[in-house]
Amino acid sequence: MTNTMPKVQTHRAEKAMLAKILSHVIIIAFGVTMLYPVAWLIASSLKPGNTILSDPRLFSASFSLEHYIQGWQGVGRIHFSTFFINTIFICVLVVIANIISCSMAAYAFARLKFALKALWFGIMMLTIMLPTHVTTIPRYVMFNSFGWVDTYLPMIVPKLVATDAFFVFLLVQFIRGLPRDLDESATLDGCSKVGIFFRIIIPLSAPAMVTTALFSFLWTWDDFFNQLLYINTPAKYTISLGLRMFMDSTGQSSWGPMFAMSVLSMIPCFILFFSLQKYFVQGIATTGIKG
């Protein structure tokens, strides 16, 4: 009896240890497989010549930046830097517009009392689930009549009026979690609703605003449908549209530069992701942001 006890325990500890090692192995093996395509893209963009396409290896003897140099020259006489500048321009304005309009609506829903609030809130939640295509055509007709086609306005103006209801919801959830005592004591001190918004709600919701800014940026950066719909002039193209030009200009020779520019287009996403990881996890876990 006295001899078996420790034996059973070490046996159990060994089993637990083995289970953990097995978990690590599974996670790593699966992770490597999953990341292989991205790693291959990066590796291929750095290999010289046109033999890259069917070579599955990640490491090669020679290394070259030729695809980057060629890709940066762009397609159809337009420098790829133009596409970067255009995309950054749209993204920055979208982020600012979203933060202002969504936080205003969120403050109203989370803290203020007004007639028909429950109705509007319900409608707002429903619009999150609404497929965008039911508004696409009339919006196109409307923006066309304003002369907005082939400008960035159809991508930016809707954000000024909080059409990304998803972020309103995210901010409502966050603001509801803030202690109400602060508002109440501020009210006693004679602070108005507007004052509370600027002095209390905005500073305290910084984390949720970072999450909003982050996803606004990334979704606009990766957007394709709206850019395809509204932008016609190559000089106004975004990165998504610019990358597509490589595909249209066919021929094997454009794969290399296209890969190189694809890698460049991912760098801002990586930088944001790795520097603001905490906000990603918070944003996804608290509201279940769609992938």
Next chain:
Amino acid sequence: MKKRAFMDSRDNLSGYLFLAPWLLGFLILTLYPMLQSLYYSFTQFDMLTAPQWIGADNYVKMFTGDPTYLKSLQVTFTFVFLGVPLKLAFALLIALIMNQKLRMIGFYRTVYYIPTLLGGSVAIAMLWRQLFSGEGVVNAILGSFFGLTNLPSWIANPQYALYTLVLLTVWQFGSSMIIFLAGLKQIPDEYYEAASVDGAGKLVKFFRITLPSLSPVILFNLVMQMISSFQAFTQAFIISAGRGGPLDSTMFYTLYLYIKGFYHFEMGYASAMAWTLLVIIAVITAVIFKSSGNWVSYGSGD
């Protein structure tokens, strides 16, 4: 009494002041366009001339005189009903493996999120196009490691093209995984301990504790993923070079809608398609919610 009314109107004033941008956006950019596209759906409309009322003709044609439309429905349903459950199953499986006190768990979680971070972009869609082409890397690997020959071009073969897109969406399971991980952390350890005392095995614990406790999260993920999968566009557009081929095998619903509306300028027809999509999504969402009474449990009672 008077003071009360005064306060109310002041409350209303500040409430609507802050709500104004959203309300404006809802009325002008959501509600009005919705009603307008409903009207367009009963017309013939090419944007150059005024819409012509044709009754339900667009809807009738969709279901009786347009094989490409029916094909797009079939393709999209296959994509959604295959892609979403597979994606959620993978996300749950990986979340379960990760839900232990492992070292480097933060790092793993980060790495697994990378495909989701990049997956929706044009860059990844083009990469996929290359990976699964006839001379692509997938075939090179299958050839050199498994000695397989005569492999097809996966994206150019109507039998397989759609499945490369399913794989692409399953690959992006990262955000569902993070939501599941957060859900798993909420399940109290006592449940598992009590079950262990009762002599329950791992499988029993999974089906009796883990799945029921996670069911609200699964419901939420299922609905949101379903809605966004029905609207998938970029990947199909890039992989098929904007044509939905080969043989319409990647003709996603929204891609066909785009082609009808903006290549052929059949805006009335495209609007009818949009409203039909709305109805399809609404019906499926309603069915899921209705059925959820049987499989979703809230609270700690059960």
